[in-house]
Amino acid sequence: MRVTVSVAIAGASGYAGGELARLALDHPGLTLGALTAHSNAGEPVAAQQPHLAAHPAIAGRVFAPTTPEALAGHDVVFLALPHGASGEVAAALQAVDPDVLVIDVGADHRLVDPDDWRHYYGSEHAGTWTYGMPELLHAGESSASAQRAALAATRRVAVPGCNVTAVTLALQPGVAAGLVDPGDVVAVLAVGYSGAGKTAKTHLLASEAAGAAVPYGVGGGHRHNPEIVQNLRVAGAGRDGLADVRLSFTPVLVPMSRGILATVTAPIRPGVTEADLRAAWGAAYDDEAFVHVLPAGAQPTSASTLGANTAIMAVEVDERAGRVVVTCAIDNLVKGTAGAAVQSLNLALGLPETAGLPVTGVAP
Amino acid sequence: MRVTVSVAIAGASGYAGGELARLALDHPGLTLGALTAHSNAGEPVAAQQPHLAAHPAIAGRVFAPTTPEALAGHDVVFLALPHGASGEVAAALQAVDPDVLVIDVGADHRLVDPDDWRHYYGSEHAGTWTYGMPELLHAGESSASAQRAALAATRRVAVPGCNVTAVTLALQPGVAAGLVDPGDVVAVLAVGYSGAGKTAKTHLLASEAAGAAVPYGVGGGHRHNPEIVQNLRVAGAGRDGLADVRLSFTPVLVPMSRGILATVTAPIRPGVTEADLRAAWGAAYDDEAFVHVLPAGAQPTSASTLGANTAIMAVEVDERAGRVVVTCAIDNLVKGTAGAAVQSLNLALGLPETAGLPVTGVAP
């Protein structure tokens, strides 16, 4: 690959920003440009991202302040900012450089319905960008192409939330194929702490986390709910005889830094067999580079996806309960954040979709 | 307390046996008698249970072989044996000492239906003993007394499984009060590794567990299923207009030694309000010494129960999903095993129910 694409990262001192930098450094077609930060502006990059410190491209670097001037002049700008902050930066970039590819790994531009945004975030909606999940199934698709086409034609990408990615990938083949009932989905996720970000809070301390499993956002108010509903509606929920989505969603923090293991169950529609289900998941993912469906009897471990842009899942049928049980493992910072961003970048720029993205995890 | 009750532990070299010994050593009314083991017979107890080594009652002790002779002559015998092994030992004890109180923390005597046993364990059923969950609600009860009465009158106790305890305690108030529909229960549990026992297996190695969440027994075949169904039927499922129990149950191993955090959801029946639900859980547990229901908005952490005989739970309503979501934390080796055994012992012997049982967890 001889292309040289320059990328800037806004919010490069946080966990998502650090992961974008790690992937960009290892990507054969990308050159790392500005790394900006807010409160860490002026500090050495190596102090905040010590796992990057040994790389020659990081030596001597300091964070620039997050300003339009610092971000302008690159081919791609990644936004890894707190929610609510992307809109303003994006508008400023639009003014100075309308052709730049902007990829937002934050929440601001994911939701289609402004009312959902207002309800869950309490502010005005910044608008909807092309959804950065290449594998998203549209109604009637058995494997994903419509979303790839949309990504190939856009300059504005909204990368999905990490928990949303795990649940959507886990269940969408059954919904798109009309095999499961989206009207009573239950998802419980074991999640690592890095998804909660780098801001120091007491309940995120190692002392609290060690040896503990702790649910949060229980009871329906979680901000990831409307995004999952939105995705499963794209897959076909709510039309062609399928119920609209009803979802019970509970994340549980467990003592690890990275990783999500989602357990997603939904009722199987009458007459549907295990073979039907396996065929649907196979059709959806057998040709996907970054989604791996395990053979019957095997179960994923989140450790297998560490550092990789890979989702690994298992599909099992519980006949007594009348439910399909899909377990899905991803690395929240890769397939759940920065890897999806780079995969979207590859598509938007016409690079090979898999360029620079590890498939194998760092395990054990 | 001046009573002195002698206790023997069969299988004292394993995790359950070690926890029974720990609780017995700290119990003001118990004296530790024989500690038996199978492959570790003849070894110092301190070598297998190093956390007990500093206790004067352990100094110099070795494990006896697990024989009726070693176990006979005590007031109480705890059985902490692999499933299938309790029946024979119990029969031998019955022959030599029919009045001894035998408390089995293994699976052999939990199930009422021999067909369930055969289906899930593939051997002949050893019989059903009094179920060692004092807080078990019987149909029509708003708080538990029938099970306590049964325990006060028995010499044979089958202690519940640890995952079963968490799910049963979490959901039974809603079933007993007729407020939730037991016909579509979904339970996903984050569980520590000690529940899998002390036998060396590759998938239980620290290298595999660190930084990983791993489901197991997915899809309905888990041996804990029939026991949960049995308990919720005692609470009223399947009669008085309630559906029979249908359960999707998935345990997920997470990197901790002890602890269970169960997320249990079930549909709310029409017309039932959040206040109704809170009232039912309050009635069931407000007077229980070992079950604590958190105020609205708070969530349990499994760490709060470490080393304690306490279950801590939160009840939330997801109106969009039409489900109650109950999260319940226990220490699998205490409330889930050895603590339930001692609590049952206290009832069977007429001691104060709370004697020797810690209420506060070791945290952080």
Added chain:
Amino acid sequence: MRVTVSVAIAGASGYAGGELARLALDHPGLTLGALTAHSNAGEPVAAQQPHLAAHPAIAGRVFAPTTPEALAGHDVVFLALPHGASGEVAAALQAVDPDVLVIDVGADHRLVDPDDWRHYYGSEHAGTWTYGMPELLHAGESSASAQRAALAATRRVAVPGCNVTAVTLALQPGVAAGLVDPGDVVAVLAVGYSGAGKTAKTHLLASEAAGAAVPYGVGGGHRHNPEIVQNLRVAGAGRDGLADVRLSFTPVLVPMSRGILATVTAPIRPGVTEADLRAAWGAAYDDEAFVHVLPAGAQPTSASTLGANTAIMAVEVDERAGRVVVTCAIDNLVKGTAGAAVQSLNLALGLPETAGLPVTGVAP
């Protein structure tokens, strides 16, 4: 025990304060009085110490502000405050209630030499209180009695630092017996995160801690250094032909909440045999309730001490290196903080020294 001693805890919302409360609740001779806090004053105790929430004595309690009025009128006041804050509170208590037993688990009153305090803490020294380590060997002692006598006669106790406790207990028998050379001690400690306290800091986040070992305070500036030196001088370093103490001390944070595993090495003096060393450690600790020396070949695990007031150690000789290597495990919040405080209380009030203090750890 019919004694009823009322205790107040200043700083009860932190980790040390929470552990003092846990031990006090389980102590047969103590009644829990005021629980005070600074920024958490007015909040429910259960919100900050959820592992205590199920205890009836905690129900409905809120933190009082940390004032002399709130603390006055108790038999014992525990101070669990940031360093520098104890002095003022102690002076106020002295004014209103000179006979109260005050036990400071913070650093303010540990050091004998005011210059050490100024050098390491940069403020004026608040004075020196009786050192709360009953097992401290004085020069010429083969087992500890002088320190116990001092504690029995005092109303002011300074509880040792947790890392200091592990290193001191590990090495003092060899120094007191003149068998090892205190002039070149090297101590490296694997320590859990709870020793760093409950204040939210980025480097203490679970995301940073999971899967990581991180040294801190490397190179001699650590505040625990002068306290270890002070203790080994009490044991005899610097007189009777022994060198004065020279110490290299490095703590390494490892991903656990509680626990210290100290590896302490020192040169063996010429002519000293392994048998001499084992005899000295045996003489020092064989009669101690809370210090357990393992047989040759066994090694301690910090897990064995979880929740217990027990130090477990192993003494090995490296003949090629000419060094004794002592490994010592404690729970930093119990033997390293709150347990030592309660043990000192027992001595100061004439209660049995072991009252209310667990010997067995919660493991695995």
Added chain:
Amino acid sequence: MRVTVSVAIAGASGYAGGELARLALDHPGLTLGALTAHSNAGEPVAAQQPHLAAHPAIAGRVFAPTTPEALAGHDVVFLALPHGASGEVAAALQAVDPDVLVIDVGADHRLVDPDDWRHYYGSEHAGTWTYGMPELLHAGESSASAQRAALAATRRVAVPGCNVTAVTLALQPGVAAGLVDPGDVVAVLAVGYSGAGKTAKTHLLASEAAGAAVPYGVGGGHRHNPEIVQNLRVAGAGRDGLADVRLSFTPVLVPMSRGILATVTAPIRPGVTEADLRAAWGAAYDDEAFVHVLPAGAQPTSASTLGANTAIMAVEVDERAGRVVVTCAIDNLVKGTAGAAVQSLNLALGLPETAGLPVTGVAP
């Protein structure tokens, strides 16, 4: 890179073998040939190495038996076998294919002195191969070139032990420069569990490891001792006025899968300043791609090296103790095993030394 080098891995079902496969799959110049195993022969590779399962080159593969026939015909053979097993396989390969490059990540061919081998392993020595540490300093070198030259000219490489790598890299610049006294080195290492291998043993279970720090091999008998001594002698210990090596070495297992954090201290020779020390470490490593020395005041975390072939270290002076304290982090399976093997391969085959080797770690 257009070179295509075929590699076989003997012992590919274990942790070291899996890591060799992961690195080989991501190496632009290597093609993965036979993967052999002993008891897992015939099983799917994906079942034992699930983190590699999503890679197209792994799909459908099964382990071949570890035989000379399976291994013959490749350009490179990696041996990842239990100690004692490499010799025989190597001899068989030598017979059929004397020019193949054989790289042994096991212990068999590391030691120069057969007596050392017999003393520590109790069997006959298989011979000494070229030591696979390119950064090894020879006496008189300020930066490493002699070892690289040796590796460029060999067909037989013995990869260093992981703990040995951390300690050697940490201390050798001071020894080679004559600045520190190798006669009283103390090294204590916090190490993850993957270094202990994949064989199921009770003390390696997650239940034992969680929340625990556990020393092993204490007191001088550890098999890594003679290898460290050997390396520091290459750097100059024992001649030019330097003392011979005396080493106290203690590894402590801590609850993580990968990673080593070594704390290595040695006396500073008279008249040596901190500037002298920093200059020596800088000269040794400033041009090394895989060794990064932190600025004064910063400390490494093992997490920064996860998945990377990078050693990160800090050099601090403790003036009171008269010792230099070097802390050094590596990933035991990469820089400590498989990464060193690939780096050696690159040198032996004339490829760029850094080809296929990640510099940045996967963190947090």
